[in-house]
Amino acid sequence: MRILVNSLNYHPELTGVGKYSGEMAEWLSKKGHDVRIIAAPPYYPGWSVDKPYCAYQYRKEILNGVSVWRCPLYVPSKPTGLKRIIHLASFSISSIPVVLLQMFWRPDVIITIEPPLSSAPVIWLVSRIFKFKCWLHIQDFEIDAAFDLGILSSKRVRNLVLSVERWLIRKFDVVSTISNQMIDRLDQKGVLKSKQVFFPNWVDVDNIYPSENVSSYRKELGIKSTQIVALYSGNMGQKQGLEIIVEAAQTLQENSNIVFVMCGGGASLSRLQGIAGVLSNIIWIPLQPIERLNDLLNLADIHLLPQRQDAEDLVMPSKLTGMLASGKPILATVNKGTQIAVVLEDSGIIVPPGNVSKFVLELIRLSSSKVLRSELGEKARNYAVKNLSTTAILSGFNDALCGLCKK
Numbered sequence: 001m002r003i004l005v006n007s008l009n010y011h012p013e014l015t016g017v018g019k020y021s022g023e024m025a026e027w028l029s030k031k032g033h034d035v036r037i038i039a040a041p042p043y044y045p046g047w048s049v050d051k052p053y054c055a056y057q058y059r060k061e062i063l064n065g066v067s068v069w070r071c072p073l074y075v076p077s078k079p080t081g082l083k084r085i086i087h088l089a090s091f092s093i094s095s096i097p098v099v100l101l102q103m104f105w106r107p108d109v110i111i112t113i114e115p116p117l118s119s120a121p122v123i124w125l126v127s128r129i130f131k132f133k134c135w136l137h138i139q140d141f142e143i144d145a146a147f148d149l150g151i152l153s154s155k156r157v158r159n160l161v162l163s164v165e166r167w168l169i170r171k172f173d174v175v176s177t178i179s180n181q182m183i184d185r186l187d188q189k190g191v192l193k194s195k196q197v198f199f200p201n202w203v204d205v206d207n208i209y210p211s212e213n214v215s216s217y218r219k220e221l222g223i224k225s226t227q228i229v230a231l232y233s234g235n236m237g238q239k240q241g242l243e244i245i246v247e248a249a250q251t252l253q254e255n256s257n258i259v260f261v262m263c264g265g266g267a268s269l270s271r272l273q274g275i276a277g278v279l280s281n282i283i284w285i286p287l288q289p290i291e292r293l294n295d296l297l298n299l300a301d302i303h304l305l306p307q308r309q310d311a312e313d314l315v316m317p318s319k320l321t322g323m324l325a326s327g328k329p330i331l332a333t334v335n336k337g338t339q340i341a342v343v344l345e346d347s348g349i350i351v352p353p354g355n356v357s358k359f360v361l362e363l364i365r366l367s368s369s370k371v372l373r374s375e376l377g378e379k380a381r382n383y384a385v386k387n388l389s390t391t392a393i394l395s396g397f398n399d400a401l402c403g404l405c406k407k
Contacts, residue, residue, distance in 0.1 A: 001405055002034045004107040006099065006119055008073075008091050010039035011063055014290050015234055015264070016318050017139045018044060020201055021113055022063075027394045028401075029065045036105070037068040038098050040091050043075045045235040045287065046265040058098070071095040079267050081146070088116035088142075096122055108405045109133040115142040117165060124171050133404050136169055137199060138177040139318075141185060166190055174404055179316040179339040197400050202393040203321035205385050208294050210327030210377065215299040217261075221283050223299075227259050228367040230331075231300035233288075234319040236266035241308035244333060246276045247356045248363060253281060258367050260304075263288060263296065297326035301373060302366050305332035307340065309353040316340070324384040329376035331362055347380035 011022030021037070029035045041053035049055045059070040073091040076083035099122060109132060112123040120136060127134035143165055147158045166189045169175055175186055176197035186196050214225070223229060236242055242262075249260045260282045262272070276282050288296050297303075303323040316339060323330050330348035333355070334340045341350050349366065351358040366373055 001109065001401065002036075002105060002107045003028060003401070004036050004038070004102050004105070004110040005113070006038045006095065006110065006123055007113040008040050008088070008116055008119070009044055009113075010037055010042070010068065012050070013042045013044050014287055014293075015045055017113060017115075018042065020139070020318060023202075023204075023390070024394065024397070025066045026064045027390070028398065031398060035066050036102060036107070037066055038095050038102070039068060039070060040073045041070050043073075045237070047075055047077055047079060047267060049075055058094075069098045071098055084146070089118050092116055092118040092122070095119060099123065099126060103130050106130075107132055109135060109401060111135045111137055114138045115140050117142060117168070120168055120172075124168065127173075133173045133407075135174040135176065135401075135404065136172040138169075138175065138182065138186075141182065144185075170195075174400070176400075180342075181339040182316065197397075199397055199400075200388070200393060201316065201318050201321050202390045203325045203384055203388050204390050205325050205388070208297060208322050208325035208384075210381060211294065211298040213298075215295050217296060217299040221261065221285070223259055223261075223283075226257070228257055228301045229259055229261055229299055230302045230304055230363060230367075231261045231263065231297075232304040232306070233261075233263040233296060234317070236262070236264050236269045236272060238268060238308070240268075240317075241306045241333060241353060242268065242272055243275065244306050244354065244356055244359055245304055246272055246279075246282070248360050249276065249279050249282050251356065251360050252363075253279065255364075256281075258363065259283065261285065261299065293322065294326070297322055297328070300326070300328045302363065303328050303330045305330050305334075305340070305348075307332065307334050307353060309335065321384065321388050324380040324388065327377045327381035329366055329373045330380060331359070331366060333359060343383070347376055347383050349376070 005025055007021040009016060009018030025035045025037055041055060042050045055075050056072045061068050071091060071094040073094060074087050076087055103126060110123055110127060112119050124134055143161055170190055174197055175191050175195055176199035177183060178200045183196060183198055232245055245260060252258055262282060263285045264287050330344055332340055332344055332348055332350050333353045334350050335352060344350055349362050351362055
């Protein structure tokens with residue numbers, strides 16, 4: 001098949017949508033499909049375009065056998081509500097000429113990734129004009145999240161935008177998303193069951209696994225062998241509710257047994273560091289190279305997965321798959337009944353979002369019991385192997401793609 005993928009984020013971004021869009025495209029290419037990508041230059045999660053890429057130039061390259069067209073976009077250093085809208089819209093507009101150019105290639109199907117939903121109207125329209133299949137894959141209900149998190153606030157605008165969104169996504173031949181609760185939201189938006197596909201994120205369980213060796217990061221960061229490492233790794237933005245980690249570190253200043261490692265970057269990094277001040281029990285490090293990911297994840301004695309209550313079922317954190325595969329226990333801030341809570345039923349501990357005292361108590365309980373950490377970690381690894389392996393999930397996706405194109 002000839003498969004065209006429109007994804008704002010793509011390799012070599014190491015986290016989030018870019019990671020999964022890149023792995024999906026390369027897997028499909030290795031299976032013999034002809035895959036082309038329309039994407040922006042890499043900028044996430046640092047909100048700064050990586051060198052040697054340029055934010056304001058078109059560029060074509062070949063990455064691991066996949067043809068990639070890079071389109072200009074505006075990247076704000078400090079994203080606010082309005083700036084985020086301009087940021088997403090800039091890619092949607094700049095990508096239109098490249099989308100039209102690919103029509104001479106005659107793709108069998110075009111997959112567009114949300115966010116941004118603003119790219120979807122053009123994708124749907126050209127698919128109808130040129131008579132090929134169109135697939136919308138939702139990694140993040142960005143519109144719901146923007147209003148629920150207070151990034152946008154006008155009720156009148158919300159009603160209008162949500163009405164347009166509902167109309168638009170129902171037009172696609174297939175709409176997929178990454179969790180059962182997000183599938184339920186498709187029901188609420190009126191997407192026919194026959195068009196829905198459950199397409200969760202995955203993890204390479206052969207490359208992410210529990211290591212028998214002590215992580216080299218302990219020595220590099222000066223962490224004692226007796227100390228318990230509570231690790232957060234990933235984007236530092238508004239959806240994560242990372243303030244609870246800083247508040248826990250403040251509460252546990254006198255507890256030298258627990259050290260917090262915050263790895264990554266994002267729009268909230270400088271603000272979080274400002275709140276933390278000179279706390280000696282938090283270590284801040286930038287996002288690490290992909291080839292060291294397993295060593296980084298094995299640095300953790302406990303993985304931390306905070307989420308704000310108003311975003312807990314609008315997104316499914318991409319970092320969760322790696323946490324599970326590393327075979328370490330997970331402490332998450334989500335409510336019972338959410339998708340994350342269901343996943344962590346046997347392999348982690350959940351506390352209500354924003355409940356610092358409960359978060360600290362469970363952190364102390366985990367840090368005090370190696371047996372408990374081992375039991376939860378083993379169950380986490382088993383869950384990843386059974387439910388999240390790359391081959392199983394992408395093979396199912398490939399079958400769905402082939403079935404769509406045969407129609």
